Amino acid sequence: MPTTPPLRLLPERVSVARHDLRNALGEILGFAELIAEEAADLGQAQLVAELPVLQHATEEILKRLGQTLTLENLANHPDASDELGRTLQRFSQTTDDTVTALHARCAQLPSRPFLDDLQRISASARRLSNRAPELLAEMFAPVVPTLAELETVSVPPGDSGETTFFRKPAGPAATTADGENTAFITRAEVRPPATGTILVVDDTESNRALLTRRLSREGFTVAVAEHGRRALDLLRRHAFDLVLLDIMMPEIDGHQVLTAMKADPALRHIPVIMISGLDDLDTLVRCIEGGAEDYLTKPFDPVLLRARIGACLDKKRLRDREREHLAVIDEQRRRADELLHVILPHSIAVELKATNVVQPRHHPHVAVLFSDVVGFTAYCEQHPATEVLVHLQALVRAFEEIAARHGLEKIKTIGDAFMATAGLIEPVANPALHAVRAGLEMVQAARSLRSGWEIHIGVHSGPVISGVVGQRKYLFDVWGDTVNTASRMCGLAGRGELCVSEHTWRELAADCTGVSAGTFPVKGKGDLQVFRVETSR
The missing domain is CATH 1.20.120 (Four Helix Bundle (Hemerythrin (Met), subunit A))
Known part of the structure; x- marks a missing residue:
């Protein structure tokens, strides 16, 4: 037998x-x-x-x-x-x-x-x-x-893409979330209410209904997903403060949903509480190691459920606030970097950020250009301030573009004066020629603007020292006899003229046409012969 x-x-x-x-x-x-x-x-x-x-x-x-x-x-x-x-x-x-x-x-x-x-x-x-x-x-x-x-679970096939968010019924006698208490929201359109928006993921309809009722009574806004794929779709389309995630589900189980969330930079910050009828230690450890915030076993104690959810939401709000503060700091740092590059040449700004100091430099051969508006003081006295500023802004913008095209580095503006250099930051074969060609174009550009201003320009080449001065307000500047002489040349130039020293003219004679403007006494230099540049070849 x-x-x-x-x-x-x-x-x-x-x-x-x-x-x-x-x-x-x-x-x-x-x-x-x-x-x-x-x-x-x-x-x-x-x-x-x-x-x-x-x-x-x-x-x-x-x-x-x-x-x-x-x-x-x-x-x-x-x-x-x-x-x-x-x-x-x-x-x-x-x-x-x-x-x-x-x-x-x-x-x-x-x-x-x-x-x-x-x-x-x-x-x-x-x-x-x-x-x-x-x-x-x-x-x-x-x-x-x-x-x-073991168990075949029927998943509702009707996945229309719409999401129902259940909120606490308006009246005490209501026992279900009717149409007036149901809403569809998207991440961009509506911010979650102060109490928080929770996604309940469970393949058993009665469990979803129970949690929805329980959480709605507490004042939370609740959405439900009947399986893992639906949950991930909702998470990528809507804003949630917390996910209550069942473990044992068909197709994609809770562990897989948790792994997908923590691998997605857009979802990893959303806290997850795993929910399950399994109460063994191995399952709990696996969930926590996978990134879950907490673990609850069914059936839920209402007081414990409320406490765990409250703790998770409090921590998320703190993390969200931290992320917002970090975003503000990053934006402020970005704007400060942009401002620093506006104030300083790129290589100087990089050095200042890296070392918090810029070492002064000696440059053996640099061309310095000064331009000045003829009769600017009288013009300011006879025209409204807004008009003066509009015309001055147009002039400076045009000069900045011209300087950039000819390889010049703008140093600063002082009132109506514009100062630039050639061969200071980026080496060029003939700094004086670059400066003169830019200056001649500036004369024509000034005449074409609505202000109708005339300018005079001076250029001189030689050694200079560069560096950054100031602590509360940084200023990159150049100093030396070359700078002073270029300024004197500008003062000696007539209306619409560009003048250079004899020393600089020797560097330009092969590529420019011009005439001697005479000999003039220059403070600290004695008598200097000055040349008026007319064209460049």
Whole structure:
């Protein structure tokens, strides 16, 4: 006579049984608590007086389930699962009887309160009764089936892309989120309310409904996703402050969703609380190591749920504030860098940022250009300030563009005077020629502007010293006899003329045409011959 092979305990099946049975019991307990709270809010606690007894019985069953469905207990007492199954059957029948009586009582009232929630409790009790024998028996099955064979979950196919966000009902008598309390929001259009926007991800509809009701009562805005793909889609399209993420789901489970979120720079800052009927340490550790903020087992204690969510949202708000402050600092640093490059030549700005100091430099051969507006002081006295500034801005902008085209570095403006150099920052073959060609173009540009101003220009070449002065306001400048002489040449030039010293003319004679303007006494230099440059070849 053949013998029945011994059954071996399958740890993964024990986890599934514990998860699914705790889920069903959690739904019964959660909706019973909601009904009791809302009945108290409405002053109708006596209407559902049996619920505290049901709540206590559910809590006792949960304790017993936790004690029975451990690997050690089942290995030593395999018959304990049979006794647990009979207990669950009796509990399911008692629950269904209690709910039937409450349903009949509530249906007689004009407002017909709590009927939907009572039906959910009844459905959970029936599912518990139907699934418990199968789940408990499969803990000892000789062959380990796949998760897909264990439980087929129906995912609603209608994924239209629209998202329903549930908010706390407007009136105390409302028990569901109706159309007026439902909204569709996007990341760019509406900021989440102060209490926070939460995404609930669970493949079981009753779990989603329970959490939605619970969180809406607390004042949170809630959206739901029935599977992992939908959750990731919603997270990329809307702004959420927190995700409550179930672990055991088809297609993409909670661990995979968590990994995808933490790998996405746009989503990694959103805190995640993992929710599951699994209460083993390995699962908890894996979730925390994967980046979850916290871990909650079903059924939820409302006070603990509120505390954990509050703590996560508080930390997120602090992190968001830190990110905003860092963004402001980065923007201020960027603007400071831009301003620094406006004030200083690029290479000088880089040196100042890197070392916090700019070493003074001696340049053996640089051309210095000065330009000045003829009669500028009298013009200022005869015209409005805004008009003067508009014309001066147009002139300086034109000179900056000309200087850049000819390889000159603008040093500064002093009133209507414009100062630039050639060969200072970037070496050029003939600094004086670059400066003169830029100066001749500046004369023509000034005449073409609406102001009709005439300018005179002076150029001199020779050694200079450069450096940065000031601490509160940086100024890059050049000094030396070459600078002073260029300024004197500008003062000696007539209306629309460009004058250079004899020393500089020797560097220009092969490439320019010009005439001697005569010999003039120059302070600190004695008599100097001055040349007026007319064209450049």
